[in-house]
Amino acid sequence: MKAFTLDHADSSASAITAMAAGARTIAGGTNLVDLMKLQVEVPDKLVSIRSIGLNDITQDDDGLLIGALVSNADCAADTRVRQSWPLLAKAILAGASPQLRNRATTGGNLCQRTRCGYFYDTTQACNKREPGRGCAAREGFNRIHAVLGTSEACIATYPGDMAVAMLALDAVVLVDGPGGAREIPIARFHRQPGDDPSRDNVLEDGELITAVRLPAPTGGVQVYRKVRDRASYAFALVSVAADVTMVQGRIARCALAFGSLGTVPWRDAAVEDLLVGETPSPALYTRAAEVLLKDARGFGANDFKIPLTARALAATLHEATKG
Amino acid sequence: MLTACVNGTDHPLPSDPRRTLLDWLRDDLALPGTKKGCDHGQCGACTVIVDGRRMNSCLSLAQLHHGDSIETIESIGSADKLSVLQKAFVTHDGFQCGYCTPGQICSAKALMQELSDGWASAVSDDITVTPAITKEELRERMSGNLCRCGAYSNIIAALEEVLADHPLHEGASA
Numbered sequence: 001m002k003a004f005t006l007d008h009a010d011s012s013a014s015a016i017t018a019m020a021a022g023a024r025t026i027a028g029g030t031n032l033v034d035l036m037k038l039q040v041e042v043p044d045k046l047v048s049i050r051s052i053g054l055n056d057i058t059q060d061d062d063g064l065l066i067g068a069l070v071s072n073a074d075c076a077a078d079t080r081v082r083q084s085w086p087l088l089a090k091a092i093l094a095g096a097s098p099q100l101r102n103r104a105t106t107g108g109n110l111c112q113r114t115r116c117g118y119f120y121d122t123t124q125a126c127n128k129r130e131p132g133r134g135c136a137a138r139e140g141f142n143r144i145h146a147v148l149g150t151s152e153a154c155i156a157t158y159p160g161d162m163a164v165a166m167l168a169l170d171a172v173v174l175v176d177g178p179g180g181a182r183e184i185p186i187a188r189f190h191r192q193p194g195d196d197p198s199r200d201n202v203l204e205d206g207e208l209i210t211a212v213r214l215p216a217p218t219g220g221v222q223v224y225r226k227v228r229d230r231a232s233y234a235f236a237l238v239s240v241a242a243d244v245t246m247v248q249g250r251i252a253r254c255a256l257a258f259g260s261l262g263t264v265p266w267r268d269a270a271v272e273d274l275l276v277g278e279t280p281s282p283a284l285y286t287r288a289a290e291v292l293l294k295d296a297r298g299f300g301a302n303d304f305k306i307p308l309t310a311r312a313l314a315a316t317l318h319e320a321t322k323g
Numbered sequence: 324m325l326t327a328c329v330n331g332t333d334h335p336l337p338s339d340p341r342r343t344l345l346d347w348l349r350d351d352l353a354l355p356g357t358k359k360g361c362d363h364g365q366c367g368a369c370t371v372i373v374d375g376r377r378m379n380s381c382l383s384l385a386q387l388h389h390g391d392s393i394e395t396i397e398s399i400g401s402a403d404k405l406s407v408l409q410k411a412f413v414t415h416d417g418f419q420c421g422y423c424t425p426g427q428i429c430s431a432k433a434l435m436q437e438l439s440d441g442w443a444s445a446v447s448d449d450i451t452v453t454p455a456i457t458k459e460e461l462r463e464r465m466s467g468n469l470c471r472c473g474a475y476s477n478i479i480a481a482l483e484e485v486l487a488d489h490p491l492h493e494g495a496s497a
């Protein structure tokens with residue numbers, strides 16, 4: 001690791017001050033330390049936010065407020081989450097390992113970086129790590145890469161699970177910073193690469209995630225389906241988060257989000273509109289997949305994600321609607 | 324001064340912020356029981372128990388552990404006084420080379436606590452209730468610990484024996 005200084009903030013305000021002065025936040029460290037060891041990330045200054053509080057989950061009429069420092073394990077073990085937002089617990093439990101989930105935090109998980117192998121290897125060209133150097137993945141090993149939302153500059157996925165569930169649950173990310181507090185719907189939190197893949201999300205310099213708010217539960221059937229190379233402790237090739245309400249045999253409401261499919265957690269209103277009001281059937285699932293994947297484009301090794309997603313979507317919808 | 328309690332004794336944390344919890348334990352505190360496999364969170368060999376929770380010590384900076392209570396394999400048993408879990412690993416051949424074993428034991432010990440706290444896992448049928456303990460549950464819950472010798476089925480057998488012999492609240496202190 002390159003040398004750096006490490007300060008310990010005791011409040012959000014002191015963390016924001018340090019961040020505004022150029023320090024990088026460290027929470028669990030499970031992503032940042034990994035990348036610092038490889039010198040993919042080389043911050044000069046770190047500020048630990050482990051002692052600033054923000055480690056409670058509270059419930060009110062508007063829903064649930066999950067502090068940014070709540071560990072992934074605590075969030076998945078929370079009785080309210082398990083009862084009313086099981087999709088979130090299932091997605092978290094499908095990710096990483098028990099050891100990592102104990103250390104990883106809500107804010108850190110949202111900001112985790114891509115697992116693109118060229119991003120991790122400083123000898124390779126990568127526009128996300130070094131803007132302007134090119135993208136080795138386009139013509140390289142791109143089996144895990146995105147088929148939606150890609151750009152000339154970058155085809156990497158946001159790799160996580162938790163945010164995919166949060167997207168289907170219409171979560172809102174609460175941030176605070178030098179310019180004051182603001183709320184960002186999670187659908188607008190992650191950034192598609194465009195011509196600037198170095199920025200993964202819309203946080204401004206010095207902005208700290210303080211919490212994630214989940215609106216009141218829908219009462220729908222919630223399913224998280226993760227397809228991966230081994231049964232556990234592996235990132236998704238594709239994942240589907242679904243929250244579906246059935247009324248008299250028809251889909252009355254449905255929210256669907258997809259992980260490791262696009263460059264950001266992916267949601268498509270046209271797919272949901274097509275499904276609402278319909279009676280579930282394999283033919284309907286095929287039509288939904290066609291709408292979802294109409295602009296999908298593979299880069300060789302990841303072409304399989306397109307038919308795989310269609311099948312994962314069908315299996316998820318079947319499970320969520322079978323009653 | 325930043326300090327952490329390791330196996331019951333307070334120690335000053337290292338002055339270099341780059342020191343990982345793993346390197347601090349092994350190299351500065353001379354506690355080499357905790358192993359370095361991948362150094363990137365991918366194998367579980369470095370698992371220790373921090374404030375009752377299992378974690379990968381390779382991905383954490385030592386200085387982030389001010390005030391924490393850390394338990395390593397050295398506090399769980401010794402060659403002449405094996406813990407219940409360690410005895411069960413011996414009985415069931417839960418290892419071959421033994422490199423992953425300290426991490427497996429620490430992980431298994433903390434897992435017992437998670438089970439008695441009623442935590443669900445990715446394979447639980449109904450995550451709203453305390454799941455029944457099945458082989459499948461144990462395999463999923465131990466999936467953060469890789470074993471290159473492939474002792475997996477014997478490790479699960481060892482855990483099943485401990486769980487059968489010791490009701491969960493005792494298992495946690497096994």
Ligand SMILES: Cc1cc2nc3c(=O)[nH]c(=O)nc-3n(C[C@H](O)[C@H](O)[C@H](O)COP(=O)(O)OP(=O)(O)OC[C@H]3O[C@@H](n4cnc5c(N)ncnc54)[C@H](O)[C@@H]3O)c2cc1C
Nearest residue numbers: 027028029030031032095096105107108109111160161209
């Ligand atoms: C082997 C391995 C397997 C994994 N498998 C999965 C998986 O299957 N699914 C999955 O979803 N994840 C997986 N992960 C990733 C894991 O979930 C993340 O590493 C973790 O969630 C990051 O949280 P953290 O608190 O440790 O973040 P840190 O490493 O502390 O920080 C990560 C980033 O977030 C920033 N940050 C942290 N907190 C805040 C905040 N409050 N406000 C603003 N910025 C902040 C940091 O500056 C940094 O850039 C895996 C990780 C490993 C090592």
Ligand code: SF4
Nearest residue numbers: 116126127135154155
């Ligand atoms: S896909 Fe993105 S992260 Fe991967 S090499 Fe290309 S620019 Fe870098």
Ligand code: FES
Nearest residue numbers: 360361362367381
């Ligand atoms: S050495 Fe820490 S997980 Fe492999």
Ligand code: FES
Nearest residue numbers: 419421470471472
């Ligand atoms: S016993 Fe050899 S790695 Fe597990």
